[in-house]
Amino acid sequence: MGSTLKADLHLHTREGEAFIAYGARELIDRAAEHGFDVLSITNHDTLTFDRELADYARERGILLIPGVEATVEGKHVLIYNLHVPPERIRSFADLRRYRRPDWLVVAPHPFYPGSICLGRRLLREIDLFDAIEFSHFYTRAIDFNRAAVRLARDTGRPLVGSSDAHLPGQLSTTYSLIEAQRTVASVLSAVRAGRVQVVTRPLTVREWAAITTRLGLAAVRESARQALARWSPGRTVSRRMLWKGQARSIAGS
Numbered sequence: 001m002g003s004t005l006k007a008d009l010h011l012h013t014r015e016g017e018a019f020i021a022y023g024a025r026e027l028i029d030r031a032a033e034h035g036f037d038v039l040s041i042t043n044h045d046t047l048t049f050d051r052e053l054a055d056y057a058r059e060r061g062i063l064l065i066p067g068v069e070a071t072v073e074g075k076h077v078l079i080y081n082l083h084v085p086p087e088r089i090r091s092f093a094d095l096r097r098y099r100r101p102d103w104l105v106v107a108p109h110p111f112y113p114g115s116i117c118l119g120r121r122l123l124r125e126i127d128l129f130d131a132i133e134f135s136h137f138y139t140r141a142i143d144f145n146r147a148a149v150r151l152a153r154d155t156g157r158p159l160v161g162s163s164d165a166h167l168p169g170q171l172s173t174t175y176s177l178i179e180a181q182r183t184v185a186s187v188l189s190a191v192r193a194g195r196v197q198v199v200t201r202p203l204t205v206r207e208w209a210a211i212t213t214r215l216g217l218a219a220v221r222e223s224a225r226q227a228l229a230r231w232s233p234g235r236t237v238s239r240r241m242l243w244k245g246q247a248r249s250i251a252g253s
């Protein structure tokens, strides 16, 4: 028998995006204060996971699951427990080739505006996906999760609630309760089997506006940094910080 585990499987840290105010260890500390049992740090095309970090999390009562938000043919896809470097998964054909039964594949914020969201492509590739994300980024009036909820119901796939946090205040606004033991295999298999429940509340308009403004400003700053770097010979630009990643942030992912 398992227990009910509080989980957020979609989180970002400074190791993936320089504008984020906290690193992986600070995020783990904060999540422990919020009573989380399970986390996955899913930076873009970057695996932020090693034994030392998993031990750090375990000492604080948290099971850390290796995960990544991969960019697959320009669309974001959450992949957990992967055994190949994320850069090998660039196409849906790659995903189909490498995917193993012990992975978990989730469609993040699939019907939000923005070219990085799966949208209708999810319908064509639905066999690759175990679950569909219910994103924290919505209000009572504006909610792009509705199509995701319908698709989950129509295809018999579970919904996974997550914060996709880039800012401290996003944590705990939406998360999942998973009936599982505290192991990676047990948690992922529980999600696949639908033993997961979304806990959520809509953002207030004030919260929604604050998140949009802060992520928008970060995108503008990053865009300026990129432009400056192009004008300054010898400076390097991180591939992970390209504009499209920031555009996704504005979309609430």
Ligand SMILES: [Fe+2]
Pocket: 010, 011, 012, 069, 108, 164, 253
């Ligand atoms: Fe994300």
